[in-house]
Amino acid sequence: MTIDPDKFTIASALEGLAKKEFTSVELTQGSIKAMQAAKPLNAMITETPEKALEMARAADARRAKGEAGLLEGIPLAIKDLFATQGVLTTAASHILDGFHPEYESTATANLWKQGAVMLGKLNLDEFAMGSSNETSYYGPVVNPWRAKDGTRLVPGGSSGGSAAAVSAGFALGATGTDTGGSIRQPASLCGITGIKPTYGRVSRWGIVAFASSLDQAGPMARTVRDCALMLQAMAGFDPKDSTSVDRPVPDYVANLDGGVKGMRIGIPREYRMDGMDPEIVALWEQGKQWLKEAGAEIVDINLPHTHYALATYYIVAPAEASSNLARYDGVRYGLRVPGKDLTEMYENTRGEGFGREVQRRIMIGTYVLSAGYYDAYYTKAQKVRTLIKKDFEQAFQRVDAILTPTAPNAAFPIGMKNDDPVTMYLNDVFTVPTSLAGLPGMSVPAGLSSGGLPLGLQLIGKPFEESQLLRVGRTLEKAANYTAKPFHWWES
Amino acid sequence: MSLDKAAVAKIAKLARLKMEPDRQEALASELNRILSFVEELQAVNTDNVQPMTSVAPMKLRHREDAVTDGGKPEAVLKNAPQRQGDFYTVPKVVE
Numbered sequence: 354m355t356i357d358p359d360k361f362t363i364a365s366a367l368e369g370l371a372k373k374e375f376t377s378v379e380l381t382q383g384s385i386k387a388m389q390a391a392k393p394l395n396a397m398i399t400e401t402p403e404k405a406l407e408m409a410r411a412a413d414a415r416r417a418k419g420e421a422g423l424l425e426g427i428p429l430a431i432k433d434l435f436a437t438q439g440v441l442t443t444a445a446s447h448i449l450d451g452f453h454p455e456y457e458s459t460a461t462a463n464l465w466k467q468g469a470v471m472l473g474k475l476n477l478d479e480f481a482m483g484s485s486n487e488t489s490y491y492g493p494v495v496n497p498w499r500a501k502d503g504t505r506l507v508p509g510g511s512s513g514g515s516a517a518a519v520s521a522g523f524a525l526g527a528t529g530t531d532t533g534g535s536i537r538q539p540a541s542l543c544g545i546t547g548i549k550p551t552y553g554r555v556s557r558w559g560i561v562a563f564a565s566s567l568d569q570a571g572p573m574a575r576t577v578r579d580c581a582l583m584l585q586a587m588a589g590f591d592p593k594d595s596t597s598v599d600r601p602v603p604d605y606v607a608n609l610d611g612g613v614k615g616m617r618i619g620i621p622r623e624y625r626m627d628g629m630d631p632e633i634v635a636l637w638e639q640g641k642q643w644l645k646e647a648g649a650e651i652v653d654i655n656l657p658h659t660h661y662a663l664a665t666y667y668i669v670a671p672a673e674a675s676s677n678l679a680r681y682d683g684v685r686y687g688l689r690v691p692g693k694d695l696t697e698m699y700e701n702t703r704g705e706g707f708g709r710e711v712q713r714r715i716m717i718g719t720y721v722l723s724a725g726y727y728d729a730y731y732t733k734a735q736k737v738r739t740l741i742k743k744d745f746e747q748a749f750q751r752v753d754a755i756l757t758p759t760a761p762n763a764a765f766p767i768g769m770k771n772d773d774p775v776t777m778y779l780n781d782v783f784t785v786p787t788s789l790a791g792l793p794g795m796s797v798p799a800g801l802s803s804g805g806l807p808l809g810l811q812l813i814g815k816p817f818e819e820s821q822l823l824r825v826g827r828t829l830e831k832a833a834n835y836t837a838k839p840f841h842w843w844e845s
Numbered sequence: 846m847s848l849d850k851a852a853v854a855k856i857a858k859l860a861r862l863k864m865e866p867d868r869q870e871a872l873a874s875e876l877n878r879i880l881s882f883v884e885e886l887q888a889v890n891t892d893n894v895q896p897m898t899s900v901a902p903m904k905l906r907h908r909e910d911a912v913t914d915g916g917k918p919e920a921v922l923k924n925a926p927q928r929q930g931d932f933y934t935v936p937k938v939v940e
Contacts, residue, residue: 455920552900566900595905664883675860682861684933686924695936696861704863712862716853716872717879719860730883735896737889742897774875775882791900816901 355383359522359838363427363579366525370416370426377416377426381409381470384428387523388472393843394495396508396517398433399441400473408470415468423586425468430524432515433474434481435461435570436559440471444561445479445489448706449687458559459591460528460570467586472524475514479708480678481535481563484780486513487767488710496543496764497521497839498806506764506806509539509780515573516543520839526574526583530560532567533666534760534784537796537811540573541759544798544807544837546826547573548580551816552791553598555584556591564673565596567666567788577797577826581605584819603820613828614648616821619752623659624783626761633758633808636800640756640810643832644825652752656744661737662786667778668721668734669789674711675718681706713774742790749815754825757783759796759809787813797826799833807837848873848880 356375358366369375385402405428412426436442436454443449457465465471478488485507486494496508497520508517512529516539519527529536531549540547548571555570562568572583585605591597620641625634641651683689683702690705692698707715721730748755761782770777787794793816796809810829814822848856850869853876857864864872918931927934 452924455917455923553903566897592906592908596901596903598901598903658889661886661889664886667879668883668886679861683926684935685926687926689926692936695938697863698936699861700863703861707862712864713872713875713879715860715862716856716876720848720856720876720880723856723859732896733886733889733891734883735898736891736894737886738897739894740889740891742900773878775878778882789900 354379355386356380358384358387358428358525361525362575363424363525363582364576366427371421377409377412377470378406380426381405381428384472384523390844391521391523394497394517394521395492396476396494396514396521397430397473398443398445398476398491401440401471404440405470405472408465412468412470422466422468423582424464426470427468427525428470428472429464430472430475430515430518430527431461432477432512432528432530434477434530434561435528436561437461437471437474440474442474443490444481445477445491446706446708446711447490447688448681448702452686456559459556459593460560460587463589464586469586475518475527477514478511479711480561480674481511481530481532482674482710482714483510484534484538484777485770486510487771488708490708493767495767498543498764499842500766501805504766507542507767509542509760509764511535512573513539516540516545516547519543519545519573519575522838526572526579528570529573530568530570531788532563532670533788534781536571536573537784537794537809538760538780540796541798541809542764542807544835545573545575546577546580546795546797546830547571548584548795548819548823549788549793550584550588550819551793553596554817554819555587556589556594556597558591558593562677564670565677566673567670577823577830578606578609580795581609581823600817605820605823608820608824609827611824612647613644613825616649616754616825617652617752618644618649618825619652619654619748619755621654621656621659621748621755621757623656624757630762632802633761636808636810637756637758640799640829643829644756647828647832654748654752654755656748656786658737658740658744659786662741662789663778663782665734665737665741665789666781666785667717668730669738671714671718672722672731673718675715675722678711678715738789741786745790745792753815754822755813757811757813759783759811763802763804763806763808783811792816793819793822795822795826797829797833798835799829800835801837848876
């Protein structure tokens with residue numbers, strides 16, 4: 354017997370496993386079958402079915418002995434930005450060809466410690482740089498949702514493979530990373546839930562670095578409860594990451610249904626932009642209404658520097674990326690393209706190994722950090738970043754959480770926004786400020802567009818108040834009662 | 846601020862990226878588009894504002910200055926594109 358994972362959430366699958374209705378091996382076999390049927394989505398870079406079955410057998414054995422962990426026997430897929438011991442890890446880049454790490458990222462190690470099963474490694478934008486998953490060396494991921502006329506759409510990025518895998522239903526959950534919105538935006542475009550925790554909450558050790566002052570890993574799953582469960586497993590202090598925060602991990606699941614009565618929810622005026630899609634505005638209004646009906650007080654707030662967040666981000670992130678990506682030089686791992694001397698070998702390797710978007714960002718980063726321009730660009734951006742963070746600090750003196758749209762649009766056709774980098778960057782306009790301030794943020798699916806595509810709402814919380822954030826998310830989820838799933842066209 | 850082909854070639858050199866001349870032109874226009882977009886930050890008054898150095902108020906931890914690992918040449922060299930014995934090999938650096 355194989356079990357169809359599409360019929361379950363992590364929480365309901367755990368119940369089924371606990372009641373011995375099925376085994377992890379049966380569930381994993383079903384996941385593998387569904388994953389292989391979903392190949393047209395191009396969501397996976399590496400499938401590890403044998404490893405998955407071996408992990409599932411071990412999970413069943415532990416459960417039989419009464420030693421079940423928090424995620425015992427649950428099949429997950431891992432963004433290919435997390436180093437997984439002995440399994441090809443590519444960051445979706447040509448430059449990491451053949452790289453099999455000798456170590457396991459702390460975040461994934463924590464998941465395996467709680468009994469989770471790995472289905473394989475997920476496609477993403479190259480080095481997590483992108484908002485549509487079209488920059489991957491392994492080709493674009495296709496959103497399980499299609500336009501009414503059958504047009505293939507992007508799943509969002511950079512965790513587009515993660516969002517597609519969960520939305521298509523072969524993985525019960527997936528890991529994502531978020532630098533400027535890379536968990537929340539694809540979650541919104543694929544109709545699933547994703548949370549970017551507070552900077553420092555989840556260890557970044559063993560995750561391929563993009564922009565170190567922004568990168569944070571988090572879970573992507575079907576429900577708020579599933580995200581809470583996964584975050585519980587992933588989070589925690591790690592002495593190997595100097596930015597990991599040494600404070601206890603609360604029980605994220607315990608108070609999930611506590612509601613929002615008496616909470617104050619902020620609505621930032623500045624997120625209402627000129628020319629905004631009326632459907633997005635309407636959904637946001639609906640979200641306000643839902644929280645109000647659940648007993649929250651809606652408060653208008655100001656985040657005056659919002660307009661400058663994207664520009665700040667597109668200086669800070671490339672600057673850090675250009676520095677982080679200096680390690681890819683063809684000497685110690687990955688691709689090597691020979692040259693007549695060492696410098697030429699570096700140049701050839703990096704010229705051939707990095708895709709266009711990555712090169713563009715390395716160039717911007719190198720430029721803004723170069724002598725003569727450092728203060729005008731980089732220092733200036735770091736100062737504006739301080740102001741953006743202060744905006745949030747002031748707002749959080751008055752409110753407990755903030756409600757905004759997640760993305761300015763629903764999923765768009767593959768190839769539509771490729772011409773102009775700045776147009777593509779605008780996808781992250783609502784998610785980037787949270788990242789710059791290091792705050793936790795999540796996207797909850799809240800409705801469908803007139804074109805029948807999922808739309809998400811974003812909630813932003815106080816630092817390390819993920820519990821409260823998840824509670825607001827759960828309230829929103831209950832009110833939205835979002836149950837839509839994509840038609841499985843790839844199976845026909 | 847506008848970047849021309851020569852400036853692009855110089856940045857590519859600094860970034861150790863081989864850039865074909867026919868790509869430099871297109872890249873110059875893409876980079877200029879991004880730079881004119883970020884130019885709007887000049888409008889923000891940042892007098893007396895400290896640049897952010899850490900997003901959370903945290904002190905960088907130091908670990909004890911002690912050997913905690915090592916003696917794994919095979920693990921270290923496992924992914925080497927080219928090696929000789931326990932060394933990475935690269936093109937000649939000194940004549």
